[in-house]
Amino acid sequence: MIPANRIVGKQVQFMITCLCDTFYDHVAQASVELLEQVGCLVDVPDGQTCCGQPAFNAGDWESARKVIRHTLRTFTGDQPIIIPSGSCAHMVFHGYQLVFENGTDAEKEAARTLAGRTWEICDFLVNGLGIQTWHGRFDGKISLHRSCHTRGSNTYSAALQLLRSIDGVEILEFDESEQCCGFGGTFSVAYPNTSAAMGTLKIDKLTAVKPDLIGAVDMACMLHLSGLAEKQKRPFRKMHVVEILLQALRNAPTNPPVIHS
Amino acid sequence: MKTSQPIDAFGRDLSQEVKESVYSSSKAKYDKRIGALNAGYIAPDSLRKLAGQIKQHTLENLPSYLESAIGKLEANGAKVHYAKDGEEANATILGIMNAAGATKLIKSKSMVSEEIHLNAFLENNGCESVESDLGEFIVQLDHDMPSHIVTPIVHKNRQQIATTFEKMGLGDYNDDPTTITRRARTYLRKKYLEAEVGLTGANFVSAESGRIVLVTNEGNARFSICANRIHIVLVGIEKLVPRDKDLALFLNLLARSATGQQLTVYTQFINGPKAPDQIDGPGEMHVVFLDNGRSEILAGEFQSILRCIRCGACLNVCPVYRQTSGHAYRAVYPGPVGAVLSPLLAGKRYPEFADLPKASSLCGACNEVCPVDIPLPELLLRHRNKSKLEHIQKASAGTPPLGGWAVLCSTPSMWKSTLTLGKVMDYVPMKLVPVPAVQAWTQTRTLPPFRGGKFRGWYKEHRKHDSGNNQ
Incomplete structure (x- = not known):
């Protein structure tokens, strides 16, 4: 599903994602700073909005196509597109191809080309830029939520590889790591009871091993899990993997300005 | 709830x-x-x-x-x-x-x-x-x-x-x-x-x-x-x-x-x-x-569901099945495979079972365990698209309409102004927002503070600073 031989390079475009654009600006900022730390020149196309996934998952493919066409128009060029979300990346790899199944040749080609440029950020660092270990220090026991839409991709293994190479990081094993957080976009409001029950169980499992923080490669899962936890008056410390990586660099005793692969 | x-x-x-x-x-x-x-x-x-x-x-x-x-x-x-x-x-x-x-x-x-x-x-x-x-x-x-x-x-x-x-x-x-x-x-x-x-x-x-x-x-x-x-x-x-x-x-x-x-x-x-x-x-x-x-089924877009060898692994791993049980699916085949198959087997009674494909967060665990690699989430999505095209109320119940959202997301100027105006959300008591989806969300979850446009502001300054350094 993920194209072989995706475009690599250090001049990149950054997809903010609608969730980071509205709620999690610090994750978007950390992503850009991180990419610059590893020597990338980052462009953020101004006209970008959302990848179109909410409508796609809801079954409204007509609306999804409208948004996707906009995204295809916005991310022109031939640079890699870096996304701090396994879910939005999955949407480009999978959903974009599916909605244009009966589309024009030009649409199909545009969707394929975009997929060939798209990288989830952890996947890009390890498998795009070839960074095998991470510099710096971060002290913490981490439960790393898997984020379902990274299934079948290299995102989770890449995130684990980088985190495990950092001095002071301990990755905790927890029960039912394959299970979903219960978000699922509009599923969370159409199936509110099931969704909340799934999320509550997920929080139980993530926190049972007493982590210092919960890490994720997708803020959509975090939106749901932290929203539930807060309502249940058991908030937890949460960080996107890019925030941990950036913090590790800043904690390094000797801080090299740029990591070269 | x-x-x-x-x-x-x-x-x-x-x-x-x-x-x-x-x-x-x-x-x-x-x-x-x-x-x-x-x-x-x-x-x-x-x-x-x-x-x-x-x-x-x-x-x-x-x-x-x-x-x-x-x-x-x-x-x-x-x-x-x-x-x-x-x-x-x-x-x-x-x-x-x-x-x-x-x-x-x-x-x-x-x-x-x-x-x-x-x-x-x-x-x-x-x-x-x-x-x-x-x-x-x-x-x-x-x-x-x-x-x-x-x-x-x-x-x-x-x-x-x-x-x-x-x-x-x-x-x-x-x-x-x-x-x-x-x-x-x-x-x-x-x-x-x-x-x-x-x-x-x-x-x-x-x-x-x-x-x-x-x-x-x-x-x-x-x-x-x-x-x-x-x-x-x-x-x-x-x-x-x-x-x-x-x-x-x-x-x-x-x-x-x-x-x-x-x-x-x-x-x-x-x-x-x-x-x-x-x-x-x-x-x-x-x-x-x-x-x-x-x-x-063989002749259509759901063909791959016929690969199924009836092992039940997709039920066992499915978080929705685990929370609701097989009888919730009202049909002989429950769980993810049932959510795909039952509406199809129902023939003319398809609309009666059109809600089944909505019973999934599309987490993909079912595909990951399937011994014949059926792309179950994709088939569920195809059903959702079909129900939407056929205006089946049972499928759309509870899902917020996304037509207006699509306009917003394909009009950058509107998107950006909403990002700044959205701040108002922080001051609105969620209990009073008469939108069912907001109600369904906020009964069990909080929303994080609204920070629309903050990143874009930072990035603009950051680029200015950068180009200043380069001169």
Whole structure:
């Protein structure tokens, strides 16, 4: 599903994602700073909005196509597109191809080309830029939520590889790591009871091993899990993997300005 | 919490006892599955993909494989029937019984027979049809429905079963599992001997040899066949595999995926009726190939669901199934596979089951465990698209309309101004927002502080600073 031989390079475009654009600006900022730390020149196309996934998952493919066409128009060029979300990346790899199944040749080609440029950020660092270990220090026991839409991709293994190479990081094993957080976009409001029950169980499992923080490669899962936890008056410390990586660099005793692969 | 989706409501109202039983049994089967696959193989995932390819190839060439299987079966002495739908299949089975002057049938477990409601049909026509699989037997005593493809009574506990046994005259109340099993065994032994016809399903049919393959853990399929004159096999047309040697792969995957066993306790290969030099076994064998909507599925965008080998692994791993149980799906096939298959099998009654594909967070765990690699999330999405195009209210209930959102997201100026204006959300008490989706969210979750446009502001400054440095 993920194209072989995706475009690599250090001049990149950054997809903010609608969730980071509205709620999690610090994750978007950390992503850009991180990419610059590893020597990338980052462009953020101004006209970008959302990848179109909410409508796609809801079954409204007509609306999804409208948004996707906009995204295809916005991310022109031939640079890699870096996304701090396994879910939005999955949407480009999978959903974009599916909605244009009966589309024009030009649409199909545009969707394929975009997929060939798209990288989830952890996947890009390890498998795009070839960074095998991470510099710096971060002290913490981490439960790393898997984020379902990274299934079948290299995102989770890449995130684990980088985190495990950092001095002071301990990755905790927890029960039912394959299970979903219960978000699922509009599923969370159409199936509110099931969704909340799934999320509550997920929080139980993530926190049972007493982590210092919960890490994720997708803020959509975090939106749901932290929203539930807060309502249940058991908030937890949460960080996107890019925030941990950036913090590790800043904690390094000797801080090299740029990591070269 | 208020909900407009029936599966969500079913899960909400489910007793803690049933929920616990479904959850713990699902989890146990999932864990055993992983153990069995990893103990047996270095790269189980590649086997799953291979099995998916073989099944997909079979489907794409189904007419020729079906023809081959029918030819072999007939050459082996079996009589082959083709049933367009459940009604035809039921009539065929009754016809076979009538022709033989038989009124008593014993059945081994068959989901296809559930699909066509065979028991009820035979009983209405003066015949006895007894389930011999322990779980199905209990379901039948209770006039209940199976809630899982492989473990039909996962929703019941032994106290409930003991009560049923007592009510049905199978001894005084006793909820010891061994006693329950012994009592069923004694009762069923008599039924095996009384029966005139044995009916089984088929887990696989080899197109190469016509071999019917049956797996059970109780040995009830062989009991159902061996003491009878007539053996009827009721099987969906999609159950074919090209060659005998493919069975090695499929049998290994089926047992490991379903129950975490290396192989089921009993595996039978049946070539045809009793040969003249054989001492016993049914002298007459009928194979009823059931279509019941499958040809139509084969020709459309849901084709890959016909790869399914009915292992139940997608149910066991599914977080929605775990929370709601099999009965929530209101159909013979529950869980992710059922959510795809049931609306299709319903034919004209599709809209009645159009909500099923919405019962998923699209987490993809079902695809990850599927032994034939069915892209279940994609099929669920295709259903959602179909329901939306056909304006089926049952599917859209509870899902916020996204037309306006699509306009917003394809108009950058509007998007950016909303990002700045959205700040107002922080000051609005969510309880007062009369939007159902907002209500459904905020009853159990908070929303994070709104920070729309903050990143864009930072990035603008950051670039200015950068270009300043470069000069």
